[in-house]
Amino acid sequence: AQSVTQLGSHVSVSEGALVLLRCNYSSSVPxxxxxxxxxPNQGLQLLLKYTSAATLVKGINGFEAxxxxxxxxxxxxxxxxxxxxxxxxxxxxxxxxxxxxxxxTFGTGTRLQVTL
Amino acid sequence: xAGVTQTPKFQVLKTGQSMTLxxxxxxxxxxxxxxxxxxxxxxxxxxxxxxAGITDQGEVPNGYNVSxxxxxxxxxxxxxxxxSQTSVYFCASSYKLGGGYGYTFGSxxxxxxx
Numbered sequence: 076a077q078s079v080t081q082l083g084s085h086v087s088v089s090e091g092a093l094v095l096l097r098c099n100y101s102s103s104v105p106x107x108x109x110x111x112x113x114x115p116n117q118g119l120q121l122l123l124k125y126t127s128a129a130t131l132v133k134g135i136n137g138f139e140a141x142x143x144x145x146x147x148x149x150x151x152x153x154x155x156x157x158x159x160x161x162x163x164x165x166x167x168x169x170x171x172x173x174x175x176x177x178x179x180t181f182g183t184g185t186r187l188q189v190t191l
Numbered sequence: 192x193a194g195v196t197q198t199p200k201f202q203v204l205k206t207g208q209s210m211t212l213x214x215x216x217x218x219x220x221x222x223x224x225x226x227x228x229x230x231x232x233x234x235x236x237x238x239x240x241x242x243a244g245i246t247d248q249g250e251v252p253n254g255y256n257v258s259x260x261x262x263x264x265x266x267x268x269x270x271x272x273x274x275s276q277t278s279v280y281f282c283a284s285s286y287k288l289g290g291g292y293g294y295t296f297g298s299x300x301x302x303x304x305x
Binding site: 181 | 224226231232233234235236239249281283285288292293294296297298299
């Protein structure tokens with residue numbers, strides 16, 4: 076069964092500092108991995124996705140993530156935080172090669188706070 | 192292209208009432224699913240469908256029913272609402288993406304059961 080662990084339910088960074096949000100996954104088959112962002116009282120917006128092509132994935136708003144199979148990780152980074160990055164971030168995994176195409180498994184989320 | 196449309200956006204129910212959360216997609220996606228979001232628990236899969244006439248249970252199916260009579264629609268029914276079903280509900284449709292799948296989410300339905 077697939078699963079996702081997000082380390083740190085709350086992360087606080089200063090504006091301009093590096094953002095690092097951690098995600099580790101477990102999957103019995105090659106995974107597809109996603110990062111979503113959710114702003115207060117809004118739906119989910121896709122930041123980026125890994126689909127077994129390049130291991131370094133670039134997304135929107137300056138975010139990127141690196142797939143590391145040996146570490147079963149897919150950490151999200153941004154070199155310089157902006158106040159507008161304050162939101163909740165979810166890592167998710169789906170098993171790309173099974174019949175359960177609708178089953179996306181989410182982590183519990185990390186709330187990012189950006190301070191002046 | 193409207194994507195995935197969920198109605199209503201907000202709903203308050205009394206314990207024991209029934210209601211249907213609507214979900215429609217206009218992208219001809221084969222796969223659809225329902226999730227609930229609760230603080231500190233992320234999103235959890237309730238039910239999913241791999242095509243018209245085919246549905247299956249997810250992680251937290253109790254208290255919810257679904258059916259899929261058309262490709263476009265995937266309603267979620269609460270037969271007898273309970274306070275534990277207070278949550279934000281998201282519908283998603285899935286599409287083929289390389290060897291796997293991508294997902295499009297609706298904007299959510301915020302449900303309160305009193």
